[in-house]
Amino acid sequence: MSFEKITLEVTQLAKAAGEFMLAELKHFDPTKIEHKYGENFNLVSYVDKETESRLVEGLSGLLPGSGFITEEGTVEQATDQEFVWVIDPLDGTTNFLHAYPQFCTSIGLLQGGKPVAGIIYEPFRDEMFYTWKDGGAWMNKERLSVSKVDRVQSSLLACGFPSRQNQKTEAYMNMILRITKESHGFRRIGSAALDLAYTARGWFEGYFEYNINSWDIAAGILLVQEAGGTVTDFKGEENYLFGGEIISSNGRIHQELIDMISESMA
Structure with a gap:
C-alpha cells in the first residue's frame, strides 16, 4: 500500500470539501446553527454534517473496510x-x-492506532498541508520544516482555551499567563488542526x-513529526492522540515547555 498515493488522493477530497x-x-443562514449538548459555545451546522458525509463517502471508496472516528x-x-x-x-x-477566515478540514489515517497520513486544508488561503509516514511534511508542494528557535523566551506559541471548567482550569490559565510573560506571546486561532499545521x-x-x-x-x-518536530502529552509521554492533552513543538523547546506546564499543572 502506498501512503503517498492515498494521501494525494485524499487531498482532492479535502479540496472539494x-x-x-x-x-x-x-449564503449561510445563521438560524440553522445548532448547539451541541445545549452549550452556547459548542456549535455545529448542516455544513459540518454534510461535509463529513461527503468525506466519509469518498474515503470509504479509497480504502474499503476502513473504520471511522x-x-x-x-x-x-x-x-x-x-x-x-x-x-x-x-x-x-x-x-x-x-466568517472569520481560520477554519479547515482535517483528515488523519491511523494504522494500528498510529497516524500514517494526515491532510489539513485551509480553503480561504488555499493552503493544503499533507503528510504520510516517512514521506515528509508538505504545504502546496513545499516541503515543511519546523523552526530553529531554541528557547521559549524567543518563541511564538499557540494554545487552546478550555471551554468546559474543571479542577485544572485555573491552573491552566495561570500557566498560559506565565508563559505569555516568558515568551513572545500566544496566538489562539480556534482550530487545533491549524495550530499543528x-x-x-x-x-x-x-x-x-x-x-x-x-x-x-x-x-x-x-x-509536526514529519516536519522534524516533537509531539507528546503533558508528561512527555505518548498518550496524546486519545489522552485529551497534547504538546507539539519544534523539538528544541519541547522539554522547556514540558517543565513549565508540569510546574503549573501539578
Missing part, C-alpha cells in the same frame, strides 16, 4: 479495523459561522492544549 464550505458560507457521528464509529480515518470535517466551526510550517514554535479530541489532532500530529 473546502470549496463546498466556502460556497455555503456565501468522526466529530459529527454521521457514520457508525468503528475503531477495531486496521485502518481508521479520523475526521474533523470543519475544524473551527465558530470561526466559520462568523502552523507549528509544522515553522510559524509557531509550539502548541499545547488539554480537553482536546482525537479528530482535532490526528492529521496534525504526523505533520
Whole structure:
C-alpha cells in the first residue's frame, strides 16, 4: 500500500470539501446553527454534517473496510479495523459561522492506532498541508520544516482555551499567563488542526492544549513529526492522540515547555 498515493488522493477530497464550505458560507443562514449538548459555545451546522458525509463517502471508496472516528457521528464509529480515518470535517466551526477566515478540514489515517497520513486544508488561503509516514511534511508542494528557535523566551506559541471548567482550569490559565510573560506571546486561532499545521510550517514554535479530541489532532500530529518536530502529552509521554492533552513543538523547546506546564499543572 502506498501512503503517498492515498494521501494525494485524499487531498482532492479535502479540496472539494473546502470549496463546498466556502460556497455555503456565501449564503449561510445563521438560524440553522445548532448547539451541541445545549452549550452556547459548542456549535455545529448542516455544513459540518454534510461535509463529513461527503468525506466519509469518498474515503470509504479509497480504502474499503476502513473504520471511522468522526466529530459529527454521521457514520457508525468503528475503531477495531486496521485502518481508521479520523475526521474533523470543519475544524473551527465558530470561526466559520462568523466568517472569520481560520477554519479547515482535517483528515488523519491511523494504522494500528498510529497516524500514517494526515491532510489539513485551509480553503480561504488555499493552503493544503499533507503528510504520510516517512514521506515528509508538505504545504502546496513545499516541503515543511519546523523552526530553529531554541528557547521559549524567543518563541511564538499557540494554545487552546478550555471551554468546559474543571479542577485544572485555573491552573491552566495561570500557566498560559506565565508563559505569555516568558515568551513572545500566544496566538489562539480556534482550530487545533491549524495550530499543528502552523507549528509544522515553522510559524509557531509550539502548541499545547488539554480537553482536546482525537479528530482535532490526528492529521496534525504526523505533520509536526514529519516536519522534524516533537509531539507528546503533558508528561512527555505518548498518550496524546486519545489522552485529551497534547504538546507539539519544534523539538528544541519541547522539554522547556514540558517543565513549565508540569510546574503549573501539578
